[in-house]
Amino acid sequence: MKAFVQMETDSRLESSLWVDSRRCAAVLTGWHFKWTEVDKRSRDKNSVSVPVAEVVGVEEGKVEVLPHKTVEDTDKDFTVFYVKRSSSPGSCGLLWRLGRTQFSCPSRVLRDQWIKNLRIAVKTHTPLRPHRLLVFINPFGGKKKARQIFHSLVAPLFELAGISTHVIVTERANQARDHLLKKDLTGFDGVVCVGGDGMFSEVLHGAIGRTQQEAGACENDPGVTLQPCPLHIGIIPAGSTDCVCYATVGVIDPVTSALHIIIGDSQPLDVCSVHHGFALVRYSVSLLGYGFYGDVLVESEKHRWMGPLRYDYSGSMVFLSNRSYTGTVQYLPADPLLSSPRDNTRCLSGCSVCSRSTERLFPNSSDSGSLYSSYSEHFHNDLEGEWVTVEGRFKCVSLTCMSSSCARSPMGLSPSAHLADGTGDLVLVWDTNPLNFLKFLYRHTSTEDQFDLPFVEVHRVKAVRFCLAGDTKEEEIRVLSDEMDIEAGGHVRSGSRNGSQQHLAEKATGMMTTSEEKTVTPFTCCLCCKKPSAVSVWNCDGEILPFTEISCKIHGQLVRLYARGIEDKAAIHHCSQERDTCNKTCMQGRSLP
Numbered sequence: 001m002k003a004f005v006q007m008e009t010d011s012r013l014e015s016s017l018w019v020d021s022r023r024c025a026a027v028l029t030g031w032h033f034k035w036t037e038v039d040k041r042s043r044d045k046n047s048v049s050v051p052v053a054e055v056v057g058v059e060e061g062k063v064e065v066l067p068h069k070t071v072e073d074t075d076k077d078f079t080v081f082y083v084k085r086s087s088s089p090g091s092c093g094l095l096w097r098l099g100r101t102q103f104s105c106p107s108r109v110l111r112d113q114w115i116k117n118l119r120i121a122v123k124t125h126t127p128l129r130p131h132r133l134l135v136f137i138n139p140f141g142g143k144k145k146a147r148q149i150f151h152s153l154v155a156p157l158f159e160l161a162g163i164s165t166h167v168i169v170t171e172r173a174n175q176a177r178d179h180l181l182k183k184d185l186t187g188f189d190g191v192v193c194v195g196g197d198g199m200f201s202e203v204l205h206g207a208i209g210r211t212q213q214e215a216g217a218c219e220n221d222p223g224v225t226l227q228p229c230p231l232h233i234g235i236i237p238a239g240s241t242d243c244v245c246y247a248t249v250g251v252i253d254p255v256t257s258a259l260h261i262i263i264g265d266s267q268p269l270d271v272c273s274v275h276h277g278f279a280l281v282r283y284s285v286s287l288l289g290y291g292f293y294g295d296v297l298v299e300s301e302k303h304r305w306m307g308p309l310r311y312d313y314s315g316s317m318v319f320l321s322n323r324s325y326t327g328t329v330q331y332l333p334a335d336p337l338l339s340s341p342r343d344n345t346r347c348l349s350g351c352s353v354c355s356r357s358t359e360r361l362f363p364n365s366s367d368s369g370s371l372y373s374s375y376s377e378h379f380h381n382d383l384e385g386e387w388v389t390v391e392g393r394f395k396c397v398s399l400t401c402m403s404s405s406c407a408r409s410p411m412g413l414s415p416s417a418h419l420a421d422g423t424g425d426l427v428l429v430w431d432t433n434p435l436n437f438l439k440f441l442y443r444h445t446s447t448e449d450q451f452d453l454p455f456v457e458v459h460r461v462k463a464v465r466f467c468l469a470g471d472t473k474e475e476e477i478r479v480l481s482d483e484m485d486i487e488a489g490g491h492v493r494s495g496s497r498n499g500s501q502q503h504l505a506e507k508a509t510g511m512m513t514t515s516e517e518k519t520v521t522p523f524t525c526c527l528c529c530k531k532p533s534a535v536s537v538w539n540c541d542g543e544i545l546p547f548t549e550i551s552c553k554i555h556g557q558l559v560r561l562y563a564r565g566i567e568d569k570a571a572i573h574h575c576s577q578e579r580d581t582c583n584k585t586c587m588q589g590r591s592l593p
């Protein structure tokens with residue numbers, strides 16, 4: 001066997017290796033591990049290049065992990081596991097799968113050298129890879145498959161990558177949030193939720209709340225500058241809408257999400273804080289919607305047994321009820337020179353608008369330790385500017401910090417919104433006839449512009465306020481507020497969607513189901529000729545808010561997810577160049593930063 005070896009002081013290494021019975025020239029540079037078949041008869045050199053950052057694990061021997069881990073312990077072999085991409089029909093992003101190649105070396109010494117150097121390279125180039133994770137599983141989310149999804153698809157990958165986990169299967173709503181707020185989190189690099197948007201929201205509240213507690217920041221103060229969370233959050237989708245996962249990864253796929261977590265991808269995310277007076281009500285990242293979306297949520301809670309289909313059924317019912325609501329919306333526009341919700345751009349992995357925001361939000365972030373102080377300085381004047389007021393009758397008022405794309409709407413509520421630019425998009429849909437509103441809704445399911453309609457407005461904003469129009473019965477709202485149990489710190493207590501919130505929401509929309517009123521009143525709508533309700537409720541990432549009058553502020557890049565934004569399918573190609581010189585996203589890997 002003839003082989004050449006070159007070793008340097010860093011992790012660089014180059015030698016002949018065998019893959020099956022084919023001889024390959026293998027090279028490990030700082031950033032990439034590449035092997036090319038050396039076969040004189042073949043014109044096309046079969047070459048695979050894997051970014052070191054996307055290596056999942058390097059194991060001794062010939063190893064298989066699926067369906068079960070098996071190891072053929074030979075002293076000249078090693079196996080490399082890495083991220084492999086494939087397209088996902090019907091989704092906007094790419095599916096990630098576990099790639100596996102078994103290599104044979106001419107000697108044990110060389111085999112050990114390869115394993116050592118590959119492991120060093122991985123460690124050096126992926127500082128955010130988690131070692132220990134806290135995992136919350138909601139066994140009741142979506143199709144109730146979260147436990148199975150985690151144990152059969154995700155846990156074996158974590159084990160392969162050497163990630164240890166502390167797994168908690170929740171027994172009640174808000175258990176994950178409370179754990180994050182109160183328990184010792186020492187040693188955890190991140191938190192993973194296995195569930196839907198509601199479960200993510202719990203983890204988000206826990207992580208943000210804990211960070212503010214430790215920083216001494218008052219979450220109830222609507223003008224406060226919140227501290228960015230140090231813990232990364234991972235989402236294994238197992239819910240009904242899974243909007244946060246879809247909008248940050250591009251596909252709903254537990255394996256893809258697990259691989260993003262393993263390699264320590266990092267995607268900052270804007271968060272909107274929602275206040276009622278001087279109390280924090282909730283945080284939102286995807287949909288904060290009044291009118292149509294609030295009514296859909298209330299209706300859907302009655303049909304939870306339908307699983308994810310409850311939203312389709314309830315959407316149709318609410319559409320037929322043809323309701324609209326009066327109110328006053330005030331908003332603080334974002335700088336129009338930076339971006340616009342109508343500029344036809346998409347926030348994709350490596351988005352330049354978000355990168356520029358990072359520079360604005362964290363101007364000195366390269367100096368260690370200055371992250372928080374620079375963030376605070378930036379936000380000192382973040383609510384300056386002229387507020388705009390609009391008043392009237394709306395079908396719906398929605399605010400989203402990101403596109404909020406999901407399987408139901410692959411482009412999302414606001415297709416050009418950005419994940420991490422410190423702004424949100426406010427969509428106002430004025431009262432209109434049912435056909436027009438259907439046209440608006442229907443456009444969410446295609447690439448047609450839902451904002452190109454005369455009764456629709458969209459504004460990129462930094463903050464929003466909403467209050468009811470003068471003639472709306474304020475008393476009705478006050479009853480709601482009084483009955484809602486708010487804990488110190490502003491958190492709504494026992495926010496299970498099956499509990500008190502539903503009761504209150506039902507009151508708000510006239511759908512009483514209390515013991516005093518045994519008959520379940522259907523929609524108070526024009527179709528069934530009952531008196532329409534004067535007020536709707538806010539749907540805040542799938543939770544019903546106990547208040548109608550709210551003020552909201554967008555906090556740029558407040559949390560970080562184990563994700564990297566949606567990879568541009570169009571930029572994906574099979575690259576024949578040296579990886580270090582390719583500036584696109586290659587099928588086997590990702591371009592260099």
Ligand SMILES: CCCCCCCCCCCCC/C=C/[C@@H](O)[C@H](COP(=O)(O)O)NC(=O)CCCCC
Nearest residue numbers: 196197198239240241242243287315409441541542
């Ligand atoms: C004629 C076809 C009409 C289709 C209209 C489609 C509009 C869809 C926009 C969906 C945006 C979703 C934003 C995400 C919201 C979630 O946070 C929330 C809770 O999700 P989960 O925890 O998984 O239950 N989901 C919803 O509020 C569902 C809204 C569905 C509206 C039809």
Ligand SMILES: Nc1ncnc2c1ncn2[C@@H]1O[C@H](COP(=O)(O)OP(=O)(O)O)[C@@H](O)[C@H]1O
Nearest residue numbers: 141142170171172173195196197198199239240
């Ligand atoms: N063990 C539990 N029992 C009841 N509710 C729970 C439990 N764990 C979490 N929840 C709550 O269930 C709600 C829905 O969870 P989620 O995972 O988002 O599913 P879905 O997407 O189907 O709504 C969340 O608001 C969460 O707080």
Ligand SMILES: [Ca+2]
Nearest residue numbers: 270401418423
């Ligand atoms: Ca944003």
